Amino acid sequence: MHWIALLPPHEDEALSWGWHGLRFTPRVARLEEAWVLEIEASERLFGGRQALRAQLLGPLRGASLLDPRLRGDDGYLLRGDDEFPVWAEGPTCLIALAMLRLKVLGACAPARIPPDLPLPLLSAAAPHAPLLERTGCRTWGQLRALPRGPVARRFGPGLLQALDIAWGERPARHAWLQLPEVFDQRLELPALATSGPELMAAAQRLLTQLQLWLRARHHGVLALELEWTLDLKRHNGVSLPSHEQLVLRTAEPAQETAHLRRLLGEQLARVRLAAPVNHLRLRTLQTCPWQADSRSFLPEDNITGDRLHQLIERLSARLGEDNVLVPLSQADWRPERMQRWEAAQAGTREVTRHAGRTSSLYPPWLLPQPQPLEVRGHQPWYEGPLRLLTRRQRIETGWWEPGGAVVRDYCIARSERAGLLWIFREHSPGGQACWYLQGFYA
Numbered sequence: 001m002h003w004i005a006l007l008p009p010h011e012d013e014a015l016s017w018g019w020h021g022l023r024f025t026p027r028v029a030r031l032e033e034a035w036v037l038e039i040e041a042s043e044r045l046f047g048g049r050q051a052l053r054a055q056l057l058g059p060l061r062g063a064s065l066l067d068p069r070l071r072g073d074d075g076y077l078l079r080g081d082d083e084f085p086v087w088a089e090g091p092t093c094l095i096a097l098a099m100l101r102l103k104v105l106g107a108c109a110p111a112r113i114p115p116d117l118p119l120p121l122l123s124a125a126a127p128h129a130p131l132l133e134r135t136g137c138r139t140w141g142q143l144r145a146l147p148r149g150p151v152a153r154r155f156g157p158g159l160l161q162a163l164d165i166a167w168g169e170r171p172a173r174h175a176w177l178q179l180p181e182v183f184d185q186r187l188e189l190p191a192l193a194t195s196g197p198e199l200m201a202a203a204q205r206l207l208t209q210l211q212l213w214l215r216a217r218h219h220g221v222l223a224l225e226l227e228w229t230l231d232l233k234r235h236n237g238v239s240l241p242s243h244e245q246l247v248l249r250t251a252e253p254a255q256e257t258a259h260l261r262r263l264l265g266e267q268l269a270r271v272r273l274a275a276p277v278n279h280l281r282l283r284t285l286q287t288c289p290w291q292a293d294s295r296s297f298l299p300e301d302n303i304t305g306d307r308l309h310q311l312i313e314r315l316s317a318r319l320g321e322d323n324v325l326v327p328l329s330q331a332d333w334r335p336e337r338m339q340r341w342e343a344a345q346a347g348t349r350e351v352t353r354h355a356g357r358t359s360s361l362y363p364p365w366l367l368p369q370p371q372p373l374e375v376r377g378h379q380p381w382y383e384g385p386l387r388l389l390t391r392r393q394r395i396e397t398g399w400w401e402p403g404g405a406v407v408r409d410y411c412i413a414r415s416e417r418a419g420l421l422w423i424f425r426e427h428s429p430g431g432q433a434c435w436y437l438q439g440f441y442a
Contacts, residue, residue, distance in 0.1 A: 001168070002049065004056065004089045005096040006035040007104065016209050018177045022216040024056050029093075029174035032123060034100055036093040036174070057087055090114075093174075094166040098122065114166050115141025124162035128155050140166065183213045183224075184283040192231055192278055196271035199228060199280065203264060206282035207257045214290070220253025223285035226264065232275040240274050251309035253288050259310050266317035312344045333397045334406065335366055335438060361393070361412070363422045363439035370436035373423065380423060380435035386413040392425070410438070 006021065008014045018035050021028040024046065027038035039052055046052035088099035095114050098121035102109060110116030117140045119129045125143060137143050143151070144163050152160055164170035185206055193199050203226060214221060227245040234240060246267055254260055316324045327339040374381040392409035399405040407427040415421055420441035425433050 001038055001091060002040045002043075002089065003091070003093045003096040004037045004039055004053070004087060005031070005093070005100040006037070006087050007033065007100055008035070009086070016212050019179065019209070019212040019216050020059070021056070022177060022179060023212075024052055026176065027174075028177040030177070031093055031097055031174070034097055035177075036096060038093070053089075092166055092168050093172055094122065094162065098166075110139075112141070115139060115144075119143060122162055122166065124159045128159070179213060179216055182284055183210055184281070185209055186279060186281045188279055189277065192276035193228075193273070194276050195273060196268035197265075199226075199271075199277060200265055200268050202280050203268070203282065204261060206280060207260055207264070210260075210282060210284070211255065211257045214255045214287070217287075218290050219287045220255045220290040221250070221260075221284055221287050222253055223247065223249045224260075225283055225285055227281040227283075228273075228277040229279035229281075230273075230275040231278045235275050244274060246271065247285070250313060252307075253290060255290050259313075263313055263317055266314060270317075316344055333395050334408075335362065336369055361390075361410075361422075363420075363441045365442075366439040367437065370424070370438050373435040373437055375435055380413070380425075382413075382415050382421060382423075382437060383417040384415055386415055386421065386423065388413050389420075395424075412441070 006017055008017045014030070014035070018028050018030065021035055021037045025037050025039050025042040027041075029036055037056075039049070039056075043049045043052050046055060088096055088103055090096035090099050090113070095117075098114070098117050099109065101121050102117075119125045119132060119138060119140065122140060125132070125140075132138070132143065137146065140163065143159075144167070148160055161170060165172045187202055187206055189199075189202050193202070206226075210221065210224070225245050225247050227243050229243055230240055232240055233242075246264075248260065248263055248267065250259070250263075312324060312326075321343040324344040325341045326344045328342055329339050330337060332338055373386075376385070380386045388411050390412045392411045395406075395408045395410065397406055408424040409427075410422065410424040413421050413423050418440070421437055422439040422441065423435060423437050425435050427433050
């Protein structure tokens with residue numbers, strides 16, 4: 001077996017470091033001040049021990065795991081001081097922990113491990129180290145050489161059990177870390193926030209934790225909720241709710257938080273807080289299994305930049321959902337009903353759908369609704385008399401509607417002042433015919 005011990009620089013980041021370790025092995029446990037990971041069973045999956053160690057420690061070395069200022073666009077930490085003592089390894093969990101403590105103390109590793117390790121590095125022996133040192137016993141090997149019976153009667157069985165675990169002669173029992181089914185984390189703000197942008201720095205820490213959780217579970221997020229707790233119950237004589245929240249949704253699953261950070265920043269910039277905020281809470285509403293994008297060997301096939309749905313979601317957050325619309329096709333032959341306009345945020349998945357019935361005779365500009373034309377001497381007028389240029393094309397539809405069938409004869413007409421127009425003659429059930437203007441040609 002082979003173990004790696006990780007030492008989080010701050011206690012509030014400990015859980016995030018454990019989630020990060022779960023990407024590489026399911027055997028992650030908290031052992032006193034550190035996380036210990038058993039990686040031997042996972043080495044082959046990551047290309048060997050050295051490759052696994054590099055992928056595990058690369059995002060961790062030299063900086064805070066949750067500091068958004070030190071993270072690049074891909075979500076990984078920018079490299080800092082590689083000598084920062086955040087990890088150590090060994091054949092057992094206790095040896096890995098002892099080597100980690102040696103790094104923290106700045107001491108050199110002894111020649112023989114574990115026999116020459118100092119007694120204070122073993123937690124079970126640390127309370128008895130002064131007494132044992134007065135008897136000349138200063139290392140793990142010297143303690144192990146003492147008669148087991150007297151040692152057990154004088155110091156209890158726990159000390160001998162720890163030595164057996166350190167030498168690999170007894171299995172260690174751990175409460176293995178397990179990811180929650182739903183991401184739901186809270187954060188206390190260091191100072192009261194009075195505006196939406198002030199919440200963003202704290203929210204980025206929660207988004208980084210979310211990214212670690214998504215990677216460990218191999219999931220992507222489709223919807224999440226940011227909730228903040230108001231510090232006041234009443235403001236200017238008006239009762240306030242205890243919480244306010246903001247919901248973010250994406251058209252496609254997201255695992256990297258670069259897009260989520262930009263989207264949340266746009267949303268928070270438009271938020272007006274009812275009162276100062278003291279706590280934040282981020283939780284997932286909908287997730288799905290993550291499928292990585294397929295890459296091509298041809299450079300021209302690997303398109304860079306934001307995807308269409310990311311652009312639409314960011315514009316919708318910045319300008320408002322009602323100001324970013326997309327056309328969606330409908331099963332109707334009447335040109336003004338062939339498509340409908342919906343908020344792009346709701347219709348992003350259908351943006352690529354296109355009406356396949358579009359004719360080459362259709363004009364570039366269609367009116368939202370047909371405009372009635374004046375008729376003089378059985379001839380339609382629009383800024384003067386219109387001259388029909390093409391044969392009429394009949395469209396008959398809507399017989400299933402309450403008003404009955406719609407019968408139209410379309411043709412292209414010329415106006416001396418307005419140019420080419422697209423008009424139709426509609427036949428009413430009473431036998432009367434009316435002319436309408438449908439669109440303009442360039």
